[in-house]
Amino acid sequence: MPAMQGLRVFGIDFTSAPRRAKPIRIAAGHRQGPVVRLDGLTALDTLDAFSAWLRTPGPWIGGFDLPFGLPRELVVHLGWPTDYAALMAHYAALSRESIRERFAAFCDARPAGAKFAHRACDKPAGSSPSMKWVNPPVAWMLHAGMPRLIEGGVHLPGHLAGDESRVALEAYPGLLARELVGRRSYKSDTKAAQTPERLIARKDIVDSLEQGRTRLGVRLKLSHAQRDELVADASGDSLDAVLAMLQAAWAAEQPRYGWPEEADPLEGWIVGA
Incomplete structure (x- = not known):
């Protein structure tokens, strides 16, 4: 890897059950002024590998595509x-089956159209409720x-x-993707759904990222090979990272x-929501 200049930044497309066919994807780069250069993409196919990666010495800042908190309404x-x-600590100690039973009972007692509890950041981000156990889990x-x-031991602001x-930080790639291509789908894990339309959307x-056409005020710098790799990955995992x-x-x-200022430290906040 070349010598780093500027701030080291990472993006993590997380999965709760990583494997060789569907790993945790990590994008590594560095920011110099308004330019963010992609240095490379890494695949981690076990949770233990993810734990080891988290100990990468700083300084760095990472955007992690997974929820950092639960809705206060649900917790209470x-x-x-x-x-x-x-x-x-309490949540981690519970089995998935136990969590599913509690969450399903909560949803079953609520009216249609309002089954799930939401965090304050869900609506502005357009993200799924963090209590959802299917599609996406x-x-x-x-x-x-x-x-x-x-x-x-990473720092979790807030x-x-x-x-x-x-x-x-909690990131949500879909928020930025929607800013650029609206509701057009750009990815699928299902071969039959990996269409030319989705490739064009990627x-x-x-x-748009290379031209800096986002409200984030940063511009992505890629090599030709990196650009091809991001477009070719039909799962969208590399692009999400x-x-x-x-x-x-x-x-x-x-x-x-x-x-x-008003963000709830129990629920957390999604970057840019």
Whole structure:
């Protein structure tokens, strides 16, 4: 890897069950003024490899595509701890089956159209509720990822103090992608759905990022091979990692890393929401 200049930034496209066919994707880059250069993409196919990677020496800032918190409404209803560290320890100690039963019972008691509890950041970000256990299973991403972030001792602004040279923020690539291509789909894990239209949407996203046509005020710098790789990955995982990296690069320049004053430390906040 070339010698780094500027701030090191990472974007992490997380999965709760990484494997060789569907790894955790990490985009590594550095920010120099308004330019963010992509240095490379890494694939981690186990959660233990992810835990080891988290100990990468700082300084760096990373955007992680997984929820960092649960809706306060849900936590209070279930009688779970309302202190963040205590809540995460309680959640991590539960089995997925136990979590699913509690969340399903909560949803079953609510009217159609309002089954899930939401965090304050969900609506402005357009993200799925962090209690959702299917399509996408973000509740399992929280369950698998946050204990490892906490154990890794990274700094979680707004949530928990840690090593301030290694800063972890909640990112959501879909927020930035929608700014660039609206509701056009750009990815699928299903071969039959990996259409020319989705490939064109990925190309349009990459073109816009290289031209700096986003409200983040940063411009992506790629090699020809990197551009081809991002467009060719029909799963969208590589591109999502890069989108999360750019969100982290933007947050690095913001007061409180872009957290609004009124953000709830139990729920957390999505970068740029």
